Amino acid sequence: MLVSPAVVAVEWAERLPEPLRRGALEVTIAFDDESPDSRLLRFRPLGDRSAHIVAGMAEEADARSRP
16 A cells, blocks of 8 residues: 555556555546636545545535635
8 A cells, every 4th residue: 555645646547456546536637528728627536535535625616616
């Protein structure tokens, strides 16, 4: 298992052994068909810690969207 306070980004992470992926946060980047200069980010938590991170990001985005 990787233990580090830093963020580690791994391309093709699905090729890693499952124990190394446990608890990861999967991020998918796609083009936005409606805005060619924009990208869509999708987050999929693969464990409790990453689920907590995603929930915090959602709360922050929701708070920023309120007047």
